[in-house]
Amino acid sequence: MTNPVVGVLALQGDVREHLIALAAADAVARPVRRPEELAEVDALVIPGGESTTMSKLAVLFGMLEPLRERVRAGMPVYGTCAGMIMLADKLLDGREDQETLGGVDMIVRRNAFGRQNESFEAKIDFAGIAGGPVEGVFIRAPWVESVGAAAEVLATYDGHTVAVRQGNVLATSFHPELTGDDRVHAYFVDMVRAGL
Numbered sequence: 001m002t003n004p005v006v007g008v009l010a011l012q013g014d015v016r017e018h019l020i021a022l023a024a025a026d027a028v029a030r031p032v033r034r035p036e037e038l039a040e041v042d043a044l045v046i047p048g049g050e051s052t053t054m055s056k057l058a059v060l061f062g063m064l065e066p067l068r069e070r071v072r073a074g075m076p077v078y079g080t081c082a083g084m085i086m087l088a089d090k091l092l093d094g095r096e097d098q099e100t101l102g103g104v105d106m107i108v109r110r111n112a113f114g115r116q117n118e119s120f121e122a123k124i125d126f127a128g129i130a131g132g133p134v135e136g137v138f139i140r141a142p143w144v145e146s147v148g149a150a151a152e153v154l155a156t157y158d159g160h161t162v163a164v165r166q167g168n169v170l171a172t173s174f175h176p177e178l179t180g181d182d183r184v185h186a187y188f189v190d191m192v193r194a195g196l
């Protein structure tokens with residue numbers, strides 16, 4: 001089977017690191033900024049960065065509705081940190097005019113860990129990923145305050161949910177693209193392959 005084409009939303013955030021991790025996980029990785037580019041990918045990663053800026057740029061670039069439509073239509077999506085925020089059906093501590101795409105029946109609290117600790121690393125046991133815990137890099141990270149029945153919790157840290165999956169949508173509070181450990185990207189690429 002040919003390698004799936006996985007885009008990285010390149011409005012803002014750590015795009016390059018995801019492109020590298022996806023290529024290491026045997027995907028054809030490319031940046032996505034415009035609706036025409038979105039139409040050509042099998043799946044999408046939404047990187048970390050600043051979700052308020054990402055939301056503003058998505059509106060400005062005419063990407064908000066095309067993104068919502070693809071997510072609704074079942075395109076596999078993986079959001080890290082700010083990307084997790086973008087995939088939340090409901091947001092706490094967001095900016096008033098901040099838009100999300102939705103996709104996971106969860107309530108995400110923005111900057112939740114950030115209030116306690118700006119940035120830290122921790123070993124995270126991740127359901128469905130073999131070979132021991134993954135290294136989680138948390139940077140002003142959100143956590144998942146609660147999930148609906150359709151969403152599955154894949155990892156917790158300090159009693160807080162930090163990885164969830166609902167159907168084709170995966171979200172983590174932390175940044176696996178910054179660690180050189182590509183297992184979470186490989187997990188996502190397997191999800192994409194399973195749906196093709």
Ligand SMILES: NC(=O)CC[C@H](N)C(=O)O
Nearest residue numbers: 048049050051081082140
């Ligand atoms: N590392 C990150 O992606 C930080 C997320 C950021 N705190 C936000 O609200 O978007």
